[in-house]
Amino acid sequence: MQPYVNEIIATLPDDPDHPADVLIAEDDPIIAIDFEDRLLSFGVKHVRTVASVARALQEIERREPDFALLDVELVREKSFAIAERLTALKIPLVFVTGYGAEVSIPAQFAKVPRLQKPCPSDALEAALRTRKL
Incomplete structure (x- = not known):
């Protein structure tokens, strides 16, 4: 499967409660589109979606997001290398998972917020509003 980058730019007024640029690392295109649509409806101006660790790291290098x-x-890999890079840059992030409490998260990321897929819109928006590292 070819890694992709989907970048969507909205023309909405700035919302200080939401990040302007969000990076999504999600390998399921349907879930990625759902996240994109909801983020844009919340007032996020730029949404970039990638399906692999390598593409995420390239996108972070190209332009640091405000939130991830x-x-x-992800397919055959975990997103922890992305989380390490974002943490080093002090960029807030949230893990999303369909595996709930069964997923093993390294101790260094124990305090990173998690959302269970499928996540309700209010939980996703709350994560954006309370973004802190």
Whole structure:
């Protein structure tokens, strides 16, 4: 499967409660589109979606996001290398997972917020509003 980058830019007024640029690492295109649509409806101006660790790291290098949503389990890899890079840059992030409490998160990320897939819109928006490292 070819890694992709989907970048969507909205023309909405700035909302100080939401990040302007969000990076999504999600390997399921349907879930990625759902996240994109909801983030844009909340007032996020730029949404970039990638499906692999390598593409996420390239996108971070190209332009640092203000916030990131990371699916823990990407195809054949975990997103922890992305989380390490974002943490080093002091960029807030949230893990999203369909595996709930069963997913193993390294101790260094124990305090990173998690959202259970499918996550309700109010929980996703709350994560954006309370973004802190």
